[in-house]
Amino acid sequence: MDSRPSRPWTEAGQDPELLSAAQRGDLTALLRLYNTQRRSLWRTCLGITRHQGEAELLYQETLAQATRQLRAAPIHQPFLPWLARLARQIDTSRMRGRPMRPAVGTRRPNGESWLAGSHGAHYVEDEQRALYGYALLHPDDQWLLALRLFERLPYTEISRVTGLSVARVTSRLALAREYVDQVCRSGEAAA
Amino acid sequence: MSNHLSVQDLSASLDGVLSGPALEQLVAHLAGCHACRDAQSRLAKHDDALRRLLAHDPDDRTMDELARRSETLVVAIVRGTPEPPIVTSAPLAEEEDPDAPLEPPLAPDLGRPGERATAGGFGIIGFRPPVPTYAPPSDPDEVRRLIDALEKGNAGGLDAANVRANVRANVPASEPLGEPLDEPAGPSFDRVEQPGMGEAARRDEPARHYEPRADAPRTDAPRTDAPPIPSGPAAPSGRGFAHGGAWSADPPYHDQVHPAEAARFSAPAAGSDPMSREPRREPAWSRWGMEPDPLDPGTYRQPITDPFPIYARRPRAGRNRIRSQIMRASLVSALATVGGLLALVLVLRPSSLATDHAGARPAGSLLGVRLPPVLLTPHAHDDTSTRTPSAVVGSPDVRDAATRGAVETRVPRGSAADSSRAAAGDDPHAERICGQVVNMAGEPVADVVISVLGAAATRPGPSPVRSDEQGRFCLSATSGPHVVVIERAGLSQRITVGFAPGAPELQILLP
Numbered sequence: 279m280d281s282r283p284s285r286p287w288t289e290a291g292q293d294p295e296l297l298s299a300a301q302r303g304d305l306t307a308l309l310r311l312y313n314t315q316r317r318s319l320w321r322t323c324l325g326i327t328r329h330q331g332e333a334e335l336l337y338q339e340t341l342a343q344a345t346r347q348l349r350a351a352p353i354h355q356p357f358l359p360w361l362a363r364l365a366r367q368i369d370t371s372r373m374r375g376r377p378m379r380p381a382v383g384t385r386r387p388n389g390e391s392w393l394a395g396s397h398g399a400h401y402v403e404d405e406q407r408a409l410y411g412y413a414l415l416h417p418d419d420q421w422l423l424a425l426r427l428f429e430r431l432p433y434t435e436i437s438r439v440t441g442l443s444v445a446r447v448t449s450r451l452a453l454a455r456e457y458v459d460q461v462c463r464s465g466e467a468a469a
Numbered sequence: 470m471s472n473h474l475s476v477q478d479l480s481a482s483l484d485g486v487l488s489g490p491a492l493e494q495l496v497a498h499l500a501g502c503h504a505c506r507d508a509q510s511r512l513a514k515h516d517d518a519l520r521r522l523l524a525h526d527p528d529d530r531t532m533d534e535l536a537r538r539s540e541t542l543v544v545a546i547v548r549g550t551p552e553p554p555i556v557t558s559a560p561l562a563e564e565e566d567p568d569a570p571l572e573p574p575l576a577p578d579l580g581r582p583g584e585r586a587t588a589g590g591f592g593i594i595g596f597r598p599p600v601p602t603y604a605p606p607s608d609p610d611e612v613r614r615l616i617d618a619l620e621k622g623n624a625g626g627l628d629a630a631n632v633r634a635n636v637r638a639n640v641p642a643s644e645p646l647g648e649p650l651d652e653p654a655g656p657s658f659d660r661v662e663q664p665g666m667g668e669a670a671r672r673d674e675p676a677r678h679y680e681p682r683a684d685a686p687r688t689d690a691p692r693t694d695a696p697p698i699p700s701g702p703a704a705p706s707g708r709g710f711a712h713g714g715a716w717s718a719d720p721p722y723h724d725q726v727h728p729a730e731a732a733r734f735s736a737p738a739a740g741s742d743p744m745s746r747e748p749r750r751e752p753a754w755s756r757w758g759m760e761p762d763p764l765d766p767g768t769y770r771q772p773i774t775d776p777f778p779i780y781a782r783r784p785r786a787g788r789n790r791i792r793s794q795i796m797r798a799s800l801v802s803a804l805a806t807v808g809g810l811l812a813l814v815l816v817l818r819p820s821s822l823a824t825d826h827a828g829a830r831p832a833g834s835l836l837g838v839r840l841p842p843v844l845l846t847p848h849a850h851d852d853t854s855t856r857t858p859s860a861v862v863g864s865p866d867v868r869d870a871a872t873r874g875a876v877e878t879r880v881p882r883g884s885a886a887d888s889s890r891a892a893a894g895d896d897p898h899a900e901r902i903c904g905q906v907v908n909m910a911g912e913p914v915a916d917v918v919i920s921v922l923g924a925a926a927t928r929p930g931p932s933p934v935r936s937d938e939q940g941r942f943c944l945s946a947t948s949g950p951h952v953v954v955i956e957r958a959g960l961s962q963r964i965t966v967g968f969a970p971g972a973p974e975l976q977i978l979l980p
Binding site for chain 2: 303305308309312313316317320321324325327328329330331332334335337338339341342343345346368371372379380383384385386387388389401404405408409411412423424426427428432433448449451452453455456458459462
């Protein structure tokens with residue numbers, strides 16, 4: 279039986295039971311708790327780092343840090359937002375004082391070649407420009423776009439996850455999209 | 470005012486949050502506005518591009534492998550055992566080669582021989598591959614049957630495992646080729662979700678193989694700086710990119726945490742392979758004398774109390790030699806400079822002595838260097854014939870003279886009566902010069918101390934003198950050039966004045 283909630287970002291599902299058991303030392307419950315969140319956490323890490331290797335590193339570091347700070351996890355709330363917030367904090371602290379990651383890597387964020395799986399060089403350029411604009415966004419705006427585009431959360435759930443009002447989520451999402459479009463237009467004009 | 474839709478409306482329309490009249494109004498506007506349709510399509514295109522790039526779900530096998538590594542890490546943390554190094558299957562961003570050619574990934578079947586060759590140690594300088602360098606023997610009958618089956622379209626009837634087993638049977642046992650990488654993987658991580666599936670049960674499972682993604686690009690092939698040596702048929706490549714340079718097959722990690730994994734990465738028995746070498750059992754960060762940074766997970770730092778960089782702090786022999794040579798040259802040059810200065814002083818000292826009387830060395834001059842040449846004018850009253858060298862030698866100034874024979878310089882020296890006459894100002898050979906001290910505005914300056922620099926014999930008149938209210942003064946000295954010192958408010962100025970009969974009035978201009 280799949281215990282994964284249909285809305286892992288906003289519905290707790292079995293997270294409170296598993297988390298309570300894990301906090302009492304039940305390793306199996308802890309692994310099950312992590313396993314139910316792994317794909318969402320992976321997408322979160324990939325959206326933060328935009329790089330497969332970095333995402334794998336962040337994924338493991340997040341789970342390791344979550345294990346160390348398990349007693350600080352909220353019990354009566356969904357576990358995934360806490361994990362995602364931890365991942366963002368870890369990445370922020372890791373990148374502090376370091377140069378920003380390359381906005382567009384030598385490969386796609388999933389590790390594939392840029393020409394793989396695309397329809398041609400024209401699409402690759404569009405993708406690279408969009409990724410460049412996304413990378414230049416503020417991390418909070420990146421997080422909003424990730425929740426909307428990658429996790430496909432409605433505005434109300436984004437509002438619950440982030441703590442922002444729906445109006446503010448709507449406005450910031452629109453501005454983030456507009457900024458990405460402006461970056462893409464600049465790139466097209468330069469080309 | 471613009472008649473076009475705002476970006477908020479366009480963004481909301483893409484997310485489907487508009488409804489009712491707002492949606493109808495938007496649809497009606499889009500139907501007639503090409504610019505807004507274009508803007509909306511552009512936003513939608515960017516959304517799709519970002520989804521393609523970042524909303525990537527890896528396949529179950531890759532996800533299971535990542536979850537397995539994370540599980541090992543979590544178990545180590547919970548049990549308090551040493552944490553294994555964090556391993557990634559792809560290089561980190563800073564480890565990537567920016568000059569790597571951007572080419573599409575190889576087909577899965579094309580990439581495998583390369584991986585096998587790398588796993589076998591081929592292509593590594595200074596490392597002899599433990600696997601045979603010749604092609605494995607083939608069974609002609611088996612190949613013929615395979616070709617026939619392919620021609621007849623009955624390839625499905627062939628048992629690939631039998632073919633592989635037949636081929637492997639012809640290979641000597643001492644020269645394993647290694648297990649193919651596309652063996653069926655072990656139990657999935659998802660089995661953990663089954664109730665009652667405890668940790669101990671999973672530890673008894675057979676070793677799982679890490680199989681890279683079928684579409685993995687070639688540049689994602691593992692590094693070859695520390696390849697594990699295949700020790701038997703079950704030895705896989707088993708290599709991944711390790712964070713911080715740590716190797717994924719570290720025995721402590723596998724021995725203590727995951728025995729099944731330890732079996733996978735077991736080192737070859739000693740003496741089983743003459744070319745075998747001791748695997749590096751220590752993580753790279755440990756070999757480099759670093760330790761994990763507890764404040765910054767994933768990074769490593771030099772230990773505060775670790776005596777690691779002792780040899781680095783110790784100066785090298787070559788540097789010592791160069792430094793001693795530099796010091797020696799500096800010392801020699803400093804000594805030469807001091808010696809030269811001393812010689813110069815000693816050479817110049819007699820000239821000052823020539824102008825001085827005993828004990829009347831001019832103040833403010835460095836051993837007489839600034840003194841102008843002295844005109845030695847013989848006078849009738851000079852009784853030099855009565856002076857004997859022995860009498861001169863007895864004076865303190867003569868004893869100070871080291872190089873030039875001060876006794877040979879005939880210094881005009883008046884008798885006590887001459888000195889008293891000169892002090893009274895009634896010396897018939899004294900020349901008198903008067904003048905005025907003015908400032909830059911031409912106004913007279915009073916109370917300026919003016920003196921003749923020199924011994925008593927060259928100063929027949931009163932010295933120093935002060936300028937009066939009109940700035941006027943008079944100086945007396947023997948005929949000839951003399952240094953006149955003008956002092957005012959702590960500032961000193963020197964000029965050379967020629968004392969001669971009928972000399973014009975001296976005009977001293979002060980700043």
